[in-house]
Amino acid sequence: MPLVGAKSANPPTRQGRWKSSSLLVMVLLCALPGCGAFRHNTTTGLPQRHKFTADQLVVQSDIRLPKNHPLIQDLEHLREEMAHTLQLPLQKQPVTVYLFADEVRYAQYLQTAFPNLPPRRAYFVGTTDELAVYTFWGEKIQEDLRHEYTHGVLHASLKDVPLWLDEGLAEYFEIVSSKHGFNAEYAQQLTEALNNGWRPDVKRLEQLGDVGQMQKADYLEAWAWAHFMLHDSETTQAVLVDFLNELRFDAHPGPLSDRLAKALPHYDERFVAYAATLQQNLMTAGATRIRD
Template structure:
């Protein structure tokens, strides 16, 4: 059931005017563009979407290079809805237990799929969800916190090098108010995105940013950990590895955030 739990908790507009129908909702299919792994399906023409397609194509290489993962050839299908009411009806029919969202990723039946509705934040939404697709094509058994932390890292425009300022502000404020302290072992216990708060997303992002952007040894141990997840069936949680190689990681994470 894990595939059904892989969705984003991006804040979405209120779903006013949702229509539930007994008829199957037709997926966008009039136009299709394939770019490497990514297959984009849309009813509207995609000829004006070249910058977005280029960006999502480049994202594949960014993810692979940053994480030292061999790119997979497994297709990631992106269904791009034009109208919010049709997208909402589709979600209500196919995934009625999902909360409101603008976009989501599912791995089901051996297929990797992203569903999204065009809107003001479509580029950010797609960088997040398509990252899930690329990651799952290479490392299907990602821990939830790492899956979401990496998607949050790659959802910001590439020039920001994964820096998500709202997450930094949230975490430092709560740390100063003694309402939060880094606890990777607690994050590792989360089994469903439903159970993740905004703070959990922010902390997941923080562990990823700390690992990838603070120094080379940390980036190397995260890449080694991902390689282990890719090749081995049973991999201990990262927190147990950190307890050995960097026992003061929680404090170092706070210092990293304060330096951003």
């Protein structure tokens, strides 16, 4: 199923992935790289000046980027990190990163190729022919590349992945590896929300089928559920890992929340208790920053 994912054009606001099965998107995707209309237009065309392949990563960029550039090495490592963390086989299908020199050229291309999509800092577009990331050289390049590449690796490995979980894992893995998916800003907001009486509802997230429905708070909650499942206990980790491994062969294995409920009958309460440990991490992180 073709899908489109995105990062916000105006940092730091987080936006999300588009997922659509509509004919419209099929048509839009047909107007993509392969259909020469854009190939010969140097203003709006895809980056073609520099190209190299590193394992399952193909990079086409306006600017020269050595194969051993830390950003590229980071993505190669991310692929291994995801396979290890999610206990999935190393993805084989390549993901192509189209890296534009600047935001203007990137925006021009996106506007031409995807006229109906709002501006975002980065996109992931998956079709049966190609898994592609589009972004530009900017301040958030590492975060954006990691986020979109996560979508790419997931869709190279799985038949499908629910929107909320796709975004939750992309939010998790966009954080540099040494932080194990810990997003201090999100942790802070989560703590405040819980203190104000907000309660998690993964079943609600599971109903979200279109990125237009997803608000910033939904990305935060999706990240929190991903973090919870990966770090709360072996039980929660197994629920996620088993679910993802079923998605390798079955695009619709039923809601993840049913599995959580079966493994942990009071999983909502457990989530809230886990969030308190995130708050603890936050305090520790704050203390570390002061010492630094």
